[in-house]
Every structure is written in structure tokens, then in C-alpha cells.
Amino acid sequence: MGSPCELLLETKDAALARRVARFAAHEARRIDGKFSRYRHDSLIHAINSSHGRPITVDDETARLIDYGEALWKLSERRFDLTSGLLRQAWNFDEGPVAAHPETIPALLDHIGWQRVTWEPPTLTLPEGMEIDLGGIGKEYAVDRVADWVITETDEPVLVNFGGDLRCTGRPPANGAWHVGIESIELAGEAAGRIKLGAGALATSGDAKRHIEIDGVRHGHIFDARTGWPVRGAPRSITVAAPTCSQAGSYSTLAMLQGEGAEAFLQSEGVRYWLLR
Amino acid sequence: MQLKKPIGASLAAATCGLLGALPAAPAAAQEVGDWDIDSSLLLYGEDNDRVKDVSLDIAIHRALDEDRSFNLNFTVDSLTGATPNGAAPTNEPQTFTGASSGKSYTVPAGEVPLDPSFLDTRIAGSANWQQGFGEASRWNVGLTFSDEYDYSHIGANARLEHDFNLKNTTVYLGVAYGQDEINPVGGAPVPLTPLPGPSDTPGGEGEGEGEDDGGGGGPSQSKDVTDLLVGVTQILSRRSLLELSFSYGRSSGYLNDPYKILSVVDPVTGLPAYTDQFPGALGIRSFLYLYENRPDSRSKQSAFAEWRYAFDRDSMAVNFRYMTDDWGVRSETAEARYRWNINDRSYLEPNLRYYTQTAADFYHTVLFIDRPVPQFASADYRLADLDAYTVGFKYGHLTDRGEFSVRLEYYKQEGTPSPGSAVGELANHELILPMQAVIAQFGYRFKF
Amino acid sequence: MTPFRIALFTLFTALTGAAATGCTAVQPWERDLHARADMTPDAQDAAIDDHIYFSKEASSGGRGFAGGGCGCN
Secondary structure, three states, X not given: OOOXXXXXXXXXXXXXXXXXXXXXXXXXXXXXXXXXXXXXXXXHHHHHOOOOOEEEXXXXXXXXXXXXXXXXXXXXXXXXXXXXXXXXXXXXXXXXXXXXXXXXXXXXXXXXXXXXXXXOOEEEOOOOOOOOOHHHHHHHHHHHHXXXXXXXXXXXXXXXXXXXXXXXXXXXXXXXXXXXXXXXXXXXXXXXXXXXEEEEEEEEOOOOOOEEEOOEEEOOOXXXXXXXXXXXXXXXXXXXXXXXXXXHHHHHXXXXXXXXXXXXXXXXXXXXXXXX | OOOOOOOXXXXXXXXXXXXXXXXXXXXXXXXXXXXXXXXXXXXXXXXXXXXXXXXXXXXXXXXXXXXXXXXXXXXXXXXXXXXXXXXXXXXXXXXXXXXXXXXXXXXXXXXXXXXXXXXXXXXXXXXXXXXXXXXXXXXXXXXXXXXXXXEEEEEEEEEEEEEEOOOOEEEEEEEEEEEEEEOOEOOOOOOOOEOOOOOOOOOOOXXXXXXXXXXXXXXXXXXXXXXXXXXXXXXXOOOEEEEEEEEEEEEEEOOOOOOOEEEEEOOOOOOEOEHHHOOOOOOOOOEOEEEOEOOOEEEEEEEEEEEEEEOOOOEEEEEEEEEEEOOOOEEEEEEEEEEEEOOOOEEEEEEEEEEEEOOOOOEOOOEEOOOOXXXXXXXXXXXXXXXXXEEEEEEEEEOOOEEEEXXXXXXXXXXXXXXXXXXXXXXXXXXXXXXXXXXXXXXXXXXX | OOHHHHHHHHHHHHHHHHHXXXXXXXXXXXXXXXXXXXXXXXXXXXXXXXXXXXXXXXXXXXXXXXXXXXXXX
């Protein structure tokens, strides 16, 4: 997952707490392992080294690919499961200005869901392309754990995987979960707080990482159509929705709207907090 | 370029496909308000047409982040009504010059003299800033002020707190300094000199100074107050904690109540002595009353302990305070309250308080004409031997916007006159009027 | 009881209490009940009470604030 994962639960039942924690940890590791780009035994790695041969995927992977395809359509192709290659052009690890924009046109030849043949359950990825479920995997893991917790208990539970979170069951004793988010500007370094009584929160953007191109600050969410970071993207967007996947999708899609993020979120009628 | 059609329905459908089902309920998320406002309206009324007070208090708290916050407090209150002037009742009417108004008033025979012209409006405010430092410490500094037409105060305070032992223990240290200025109406009287008679032009005082036009007629008096506090809060178990503190306070300067007097009486008949029996008294012969005099310094120490206990639903607290000072006053206070959390949104909290104090060394219900005037003497009933109890309750109700509360309390106080005061005529009268008061407080607290 | 003795007694009780319970320190996850709002005394009520009693009795404070003054005692 690349971030600390935690579970908060209010209960007197220690056995329940252990059971829920065990499931959440197991599920997080399973999903991480299955869809990790780095592990040679992962399914994604198998897909990305298929050299254009068709691969049959399991039901869970198929559902995730369907979801990614839906987001590709809803974002008018800005969000794309195949855009991971762009990390070769924009390397944040080397510092804020490290970028190789001259490599983008060549990379764009290997990016674009329209080049992929997806007839569930068979996926054919042309040579040189790769898919990355990182943009939707963490929120999906939160939802999987939350949906299981609902069948186990009605006690207040908060599943929090690195800031993508969802609560289940009754509200906690003091009425709501108090969550600190960076999308609320507050004096000082600490985050503003949201009271979450039901549903999920997901945050897009990272106020701490950005690149500067010709003195203009850009975030690190890329428009798959152009290969460039979205212009005029807010620094951080947090959205509340019934599921973590929906919250994450709204915030990602809003980020991809750049200057139009607020207008997008307002027309969708979702509760959001945005920092520019 | 913007997406034209809302995508909500399509996204929901896609998510349903991914997860198999969607929760029925929408998300419930809103910002926590940064400003905490507590407001309350207090109505206080004593029996026998004594003091009535209406007061409005606003407390504002704002947390800037985890570490830093500030508090602002503003109070306005308006006092009216009568208060005992320190003189004793007798079998004839007595006439005095009113403290606040300069007008004279007459008290019927047999009644404890109450000055009816007590009228005062006061404003007070404070500001505090709190900041964390280190892993588990905090400092807090603040300023206070208050102003009423014959009295003003400014002060500063500072406090240091440190948590340790997994935050089970907190120790704190506080200090406060205040400087007060007293401008009695008509100027501060010379202590232990006779109150001018009703038909005299009061020496050094202007007639009809009136209310609320500020004290005058003499230099202002001042006093300063220093307080030190040290304490510890210790969590004893999952359900209980104990708070212990010790404080020391010292005030020096003008500590008299400029409006209080003492009756001087005959040691056998208990009837009032006359001004011509007092060496150096001027003017027309009338009953003899002397202005009080208290020492110009006072130091007190108190020890306080509170134990709080949480049940599964309810909670309770009991506390005890013991105070002694160098005026000879010793007091004990005990309080108990029980919080009944009726449900998630409302509570009822009955409470009890018991208070007892011993008289100050220089408290004299009356002075006797055959004895030398003591260096310090006051007949202010608040320095007498007294017992008081309070019984009351608080009811609170939480709504989506804030919490309403109502507090109703009954206070009863009974004083004991100095031993040997009830001589002659005085044995026929109640020398200290018991006092009963009803307190009603309406509060509203909300986040904003 | 001289002031010095009161101070000593208070400190002794406090430290004994702290030491005795230090052996069984309450863990952060066991402090659910202490976090309940009713386990913290209401500061505004306490300040109002303190002011009322200060003007009707000869004692003041001792609970932990150093507050303002008034012409009432």
C-alpha cells in the first residue's frame, strides 16, 4: 500500500478486535501483493510481461479492470490504467525539477486504453504497454475490509489505509470520527478536522510533492492524453462519499479537471474540501 | 475543458459492479467548528430585597492547531439591591447616608440595617494564550481586567503544565498578579472614625454625588494581589482520577470595605452609643458608628482535592478545600455532584455544597463604648463565623447546533455573631441576617 | 495546621498517589471513560460559582485559577 494502515474500533470485545485486525491486515497484504508492480510473483507483473499475449484474469481483477475502464470513460480519457509509464518522464525522487519531457511523445505511443483489448475475462496488452491498478487499489482494499466488517459487527469501526478511509457500524461514542485532513487550510502545520459520522473519505494530491516547470507549480497527477501534469490542479482534494472507491474516484477526477475542479465537484453535489 | 454531465449515477453503477453492493446511507461528514463559544445568562437574587444580579458571560475558545489555542472571556453584570452595612439593629429607627448615592436612608426599629442604594455595573474580561512545547508540556499566559465605577482591576497570569507517566500524571504551576484601584464614592473614609450624622454635611464628601458618576472626593486607593498555585492531576484507574492542589495568595494595600461601618453600643444596655461619647467627634449628636478597618495585608493558603469517578454511563465528583489565612479565618468547603447522563443528548446533574468558616480575628459584630477601639475591626458579615449550603441541579440538552443548559441553585447562609455581642437590647434581635439566594443560569454552547 | 504543613501534606499525598499508581499506569487505550466530556469540570460554571462565593464568603479560588478582582470582597 505504501502507507501506514490502521483500524480503529470501539469495543469491549477483544476477540472481535483481533479478528477484525487480522482480516484487515491479511486483506491489505493480499491486495498489495496481487497488484504490486514490483513483485515478480504478482498478477500485474505477469500481465505487464505478457508481450502482447492474451491473459485470462480472475473475477476480482476483472472487476477492477472494469472499474478502471469506467473511470477512463467518465474522465474523458484523462484517467488511464495504462498511464503508469509516465513515471519514466517525471521522476519526483530526483527533486522537484527532474523531468524528461522530451521522452513523452515516445511514451504516449504506449499509453491509451483504446489500444487495449479487454473482453472480460481476457486482457490483451500490446507489447511495451503496462497497466497499473495503484490509482484504485487502495480505496478498493478499504471497501473490501469495510464490507467484511459490516458482516461481522455493528460496533463503530474506522478503516484507514494511509488517509483513504471509511467507517462502518454505529457512530462512535462521541458522535463521529474526528479525522485530520490537509485539505483544510489552518494556521500552523496541523490539519483541519472533519467529523465523519458515516461513509468514506479519500484525498487526492499531495501538498508536499510538486514539480516546477518554468516557474509554474504542477501537481503529480497526470493527464493521460497529454502526458503532462494537470495544469492548475489544486494541491489537495478530499471528498466524502458512501464508499472509499467513489470518494477516491471523485477526488481523482476532480484533480484531473485542474482549474475546473471546484465546478466539477459542485455539479456532482458531493461534500468536498479543496486546497489550492 | 469540463465534464458536462454529472457522473454520479454512472460512478455509482460502476462502483456497485466493483464491490457487489453499495451502502444505502449517504456519507455524513462536516468540518469541526474551530470556535467554541459558551454563553450564559445568570440571574441571582437574595431574599429581603437584598442583592440582585444579572450577568452575561461569553467565553470564546479557539484552537489554532493541536498545540496552540486562545481563550477570550467577557462578562457584564449589573448589581442592585440592599446589603448589610455592618451596623446592628436596635429598638429605634436608624438613619445613614447611602454609600452609592449619598442620599440618606432610614432603617425601621428592630431591623438589621441594609443599605438599599447598592447599584453597580461591572465589566470584566480576560484573554489567555496557550502553547505546547516539548513532547508533553504547555504554557499559558493571560491578562485580566475588570471595571466598575468605584473599582478597577488589571492583572496577568501564567501557568506551566507537564504530562508524564503516559500522560497519567500532569503537574502544573501557576502564578497571577493583579493590581486593583479603589475609588470609593466620597473618597476613602478615615478608618475607625465616626460616620457623619444624617444632617451633617459629610466632611470631605460632596452631597448628591449620585450613582455611576465615578468615585471622587479623595485620592484613590490601591491594592495588589499575588497568587501562586501548584498542583497535580493523577489518573488512578480507568474510571477515576484525583486532583490535588495547593495555593498561596497575598494581598496588600487598601483591603477595607469603604462603605462598611460598625455600631458602637453600651456594654450593658446594648443600646447605641452617641457621637459625643467619642473623643474628637464633631457635629450634631447622633448614634455612633465607626468606619471599619482591616489590616493592610492578608496572606492565605489553601489545599484542594477533587476526586472524579466515571461509571459506565454516569459520573460523579467530590471535592474538598481547606483554607486558612492570617486574618484568623479558616474555612472548609465540600462539594459533590453527580452527573446522570439520561441519554446521548441530555443529562441532569444535581449538586451539593457545604461551606463553613470561622470569623476573622478582628470581626466584631458590635464595638463597646467602654473599651478602647481595636486596631482592626469589621462587622462585615462575610468575615463572621458562618455556615452555608447550596443545593441545586443542572440540566443540559444537546441539539445539532449546540448544547442548552439550565442551572438552578438554592444558597442558604447563616452567620453567628461574635461571642458576647448579644448584650441588653441586642439579645432581642437577630444580629446577622441569614441570607437565602436563588441562582438561575441559562447557558448555550456551540461550535462555530 | 501551619501553611508549611499543609503544603507538605498535599505534596506528600500527591506524590504517594502518583507513585502508587505509577506501577499500574493506565494505558492510552484504557482512557475511554476519561475522554468523556463530563469527566472534565465545566470551566465557565466553575468561574461563575467562584465569583458568586467570593463575594459572599471570605474564601476565594483555591481550585486552580488566578482570576480577576472585583470590588465585592
